Amino acid sequence: MTPFIHPVSVRDLSVAYHRKPVLRDLSFDTPEGKLIGIVGPNGAGKSTLIKAILGLLPLTSGKVEIYGKPYREQRHMIGYVPQRESVDWDFPTDALDVVMMGRYGKLGWFKRPKAEDREFAMDCLEKTGMADFANRQISQLSGGQQQRVFLARSLAQDARIYFMDEPFVGVDAATEKAIIRILDELKGQGKTVLVVHHDLQTVREYFDWLLLLNLRQIAFGPTExxxxxxxxxxxxxxxxTILPEMAGVAALR
Structure with missing residues (x-):
């Protein structure tokens, strides 16, 4: 029998900024085909964890494997949606061009996209409700529309694992519902999705598994x-504040 290889395997991961520890001794193995929430207070290291897994930050110690291999060998398996504030929205490009960027991982940077790549990108815009805005400059889109375009770009990567950093921040209710519907579809296709999330009241509704974090790993496992x-x-x-009358729902003071 072939042993199961986890989509993401983290062992003894630590990260420091200017010698100050930011994450300490994290170890976990993600299941496949699940929506996994990464939850914790501001400054807990949630975004740092994603960047460390993706090789965007150096590790102080530990290692990360994607399906049993180093990240650099498995980049083609990864889709990534960064925080909105980390993106230069004044860059002169339209929504379709942004989504087409997601195809380059499959094509290689020196190959020209074909008609089918453009069709695939338009398909991704359609799924996120943004097909009518394909030729609109990204600077002219609302915050929720920009987030949908970046979600479409990650879909265009046709990945097996998706990392999303606060995808629901600054979006309207309709966009949030659209995003969670797409995440559920990805899960239904056997994809693994890790999402940095801040709204404790929707954790149980949205996620199958949960990583609870505050510099150290507090808990990791099925959400319940x-x-x-x-x-x-x-x-x-x-x-x-834990509110008993709310059946375990938590609220920040």
């Missing part, structure tokens, strides 16, 4: 096991 009052208190401390 990891999302407990005790674990939330460990992660958020005095900034969190």
């Amino acid at each position: 096991q990891a999302y407990t009052a005790d674990n939330l208190q460990k992660a958020y401390g005095g900034r969190l």
